[in-house]
Amino acid sequence: MRNVICGLNISIDGCYDHTKMSGGEEILQFFADLLSGADQVVTGRKMHELMVPFWPEVARTQSGTPAANAFANTISAIDTIVISRTMEQAEGGPRIIRGGLEDEVRNLKQQPGKKISIGGMTVRSQLMAAGLIDELYVVVHPVITGTGPRLFDDISLDDTIKMELVETKVFGNGCVVLCYVRR
Numbered sequence: 001m002r003n004v005i006c007g008l009n010i011s012i013d014g015c016y017d018h019t020k021m022s023g024g025e026e027i028l029q030f031f032a033d034l035l036s037g038a039d040q041v042v043t044g045r046k047m048h049e050l051m052v053p054f055w056p057e058v059a060r061t062q063s064g065t066p067a068a069n070a071f072a073n074t075i076s077a078i079d080t081i082v083i084s085r086t087m088e089q090a091e092g093g094p095r096i097i098r099g100g101l102e103d104e105v106r107n108l109k110q111q112p113g114k115k116i117s118i119g120g121m122t123v124r125s126q127l128m129a130a131g132l133i134d135e136l137y138v139v140v141h142p143v144i145t146g147t148g149p150r151l152f153d154d155i156s157l158d159d160t161i162k163m164e165l166v167e168t169k170v171f172g173n174g175c176v177v178l179c180y181v182r183r
Contacts, residue, residue, distance in 0.1 A: 002109045003134040004116045006124055007034050008151070011141055015148035016121060018050075021141040026171040028067035032074045034137060039113045041075070042105060044120025045084035051075065051119075052092045083123060102130045125155040134182050136163060142174035 009023065010016050023030075035041075043051075058064045058072035080094035083101050090096055097104055105127060108116050115135075118127055127133050138151075163180035170176050 002040075002111065002113055002116055004105060004109065004118060004127065004132055005034070005038060005135040005137065006118050006127075006133050007031055007137040007139070008124065009139045009141060010151050011143045011145045011148075013144045013146065014150045015145040016151050017145065017148040020145045020148055021143050023139060023141060023171070023175050024173055025065055025067040026173055027139060027175055028065075028071045030139070030169075030171075030177065032067065032071040035071075035074045035078065035117055038078060038115040038117040040108060040116040041078050041080045042101070042108070042116060042118050042123065043080065043082055044123045045082055045087055045090075047120035047123075048080070048082045048084075048090055048092075048094065052090070056092055078117070083120075101126055102132065105130075105132050121149065121151075122154070125152055128152065128161065129155050129157055131161065131182070136180040136182075138178045138180070140176045140178065 008016060009018060009021060011021055055072045056076045058068055059076040062069050064072060080092065081104065082090045082094045082096050084096055085098055087096055101123065105116065118124055162183040164183050165178060166181050167179035168176065
């Protein structure tokens with residue numbers, strides 16, 4: 001069975017607004033390495049629109065730093081599914097699904113392949129509440145934002161989800177990665 005992985009950036013106070021933090025080369029390389037173990041991305045519309053066309057263009061032109069190019073190459077090569085009720089078509093040609101996210105991910109987990117990466121806070125919250133995230137990679141940035149959307153603000157759980165810390169990594173820029181697996 002394939003694992004569903006979720007990697008995300010947050011501030012010390014739990015904000016996930018990417019405009020309020022920057023991890024630089026080390027974090028880009030970390031995510032490139034993490035995604036190299038995946039062959040499927042399931043993401044929401046907003047996250048897709050943040051990523052495309054920027055990263056495919058960097059992959060095409062190799063116009064970034066070495067870590068940005070590595071991330072761009074990795075993310076651009078992965079098959080993508082976008083969950084959206086409003087998109088008719090998405091740039092880059094991913095498959096669009098209108099609903100049934102949990103069933104789609106359960107089905108993907110049964111298929112052969114590498115890991116499945118998920119993106120977008122609504123997608124993350126829905127799949128976390130459904131117990132479908134197997135590995136969680138939280139990159140804590142050394143900033144306190146004081147404002148902005150908070151991690152899992154919109155999650156509603158029937159029961160506590162138990163996770164086990166299996167690895168930590170501290171980067172030179174002060175970011176800390178906490179790697180959890182579902183117990």
